[in-house]
Amino acid sequence: MNPFHFVRHSEIRKRLSAIRPRLYRTAFAWTHDRDLAEDLTHDTLVKALQGARHLRDLKALDAWLFRIMTNCRHDHFRKQAATDDIDNHELIDEHTPETQSGERELIRMVRDAVQALPETHRQTLTLVDLEGFSYVETASILGVPVGTVMSRLSRARARLRGILTAADPGAQSTSNTARIRRIK
Numbered sequence: 001m002n003p004f005h006f007v008r009h010s011e012i013r014k015r016l017s018a019i020r021p022r023l024y025r026t027a028f029a030w031t032h033d034r035d036l037a038e039d040l041t042h043d044t045l046v047k048a049l050q051g052a053r054h055l056r057d058l059k060a061l062d063a064w065l066f067r068i069m070t071n072c073r074h075d076h077f078r079k080q081a082a083t084d085d086i087d088n089h090e091l092i093d094e095h096t097p098e099t100q101s102g103e104r105e106l107i108r109m110v111r112d113a114v115q116a117l118p119e120t121h122r123q124t125l126t127l128v129d130l131e132g133f134s135y136v137e138t139a140s141i142l143g144v145p146v147g148t149v150m151s152r153l154s155r156a157r158a159r160l161r162g163i164l165t166a167a168d169p170g171a172q173s174t175s176n177t178a179r180i181r182r183i184k
Contacts, residue, residue, distance in 0.1 A: 012052045015061055016045055022062075022131060023069055029126040030073060032115055040076065044069040066127065066141040113163040121156035128153055 023044055027037035047068050055064055114122055120142075127138045128149070135153075139146045 009052060011058065012055070012061070013049075015058070016048060016065070019062060019065060020045065023065060026066065026126055026131055027069060027073070029111075029114065029130060030119075030123060032111070036076070040069055040072050043072040047072065063133065063137040063140050066131070066133070066137075067143075070123070070141055070143070109164060109167050113160050113167065116163055117156055117159055121152050121159065124149055124152040125156040125160065129157075 020041060024037055024041045027040040027044075028034065031037055031040070044065060048065055051068075055061060114125065117125065123142060124138060127133045127141060128135065133141065135146050135149045139149045142149070144152075
């Protein structure tokens with residue numbers, strides 16, 4: 001075995017381990033299902049390890065992994081489409097935020113508002129605002145033009161702002177708007 005290949009494979013394994021929480025967090029934001037998010041994260045990492053030799057630039061690893069996860073998600077829902085429509089299910093978080101502090105309530109409101117966004121807007125918003133990907137990286141992950149990412153993000157933010165303002169009219173003040181910026 002080529003020693004360079006071993007070192008590179010070892011580096012990829014380390015980076016996969018480090019990025020796993022980000023993959024899970026994004027998968028959960030996209031699906032709001034802990035088990036499905038875990039499955040998507042696992043499938044993504046397995047496919048990444050199997051295809052690691054195809055990755056030419058380690059700097060592109062993050063975007064490459066999120067693209068794999070996007071494909072895994074599409075594959076999952078394509079398989080489910082014939083048997084079960086996810087829109088027919090009420091998504092319930094077993095850990096009720098009402099029993100938690102005001103911060104937990106805010107997190108619940110934001111999660112609900114993000115869930116209410118159309119799928120394409122939710123994906124774009126989570127990749128750019130939660131995961132910190134650039135527009136170009138997000139476009140690559142989702143397989144769309146950069147202009148589409150920009151317009152989806154603008155619409156998603158405007159709609160999210162509207163949903164949160166309607167849910168909490170006090171959020172219009174500048175002090176509350178600063179609170180509703182970025183929650184991981």
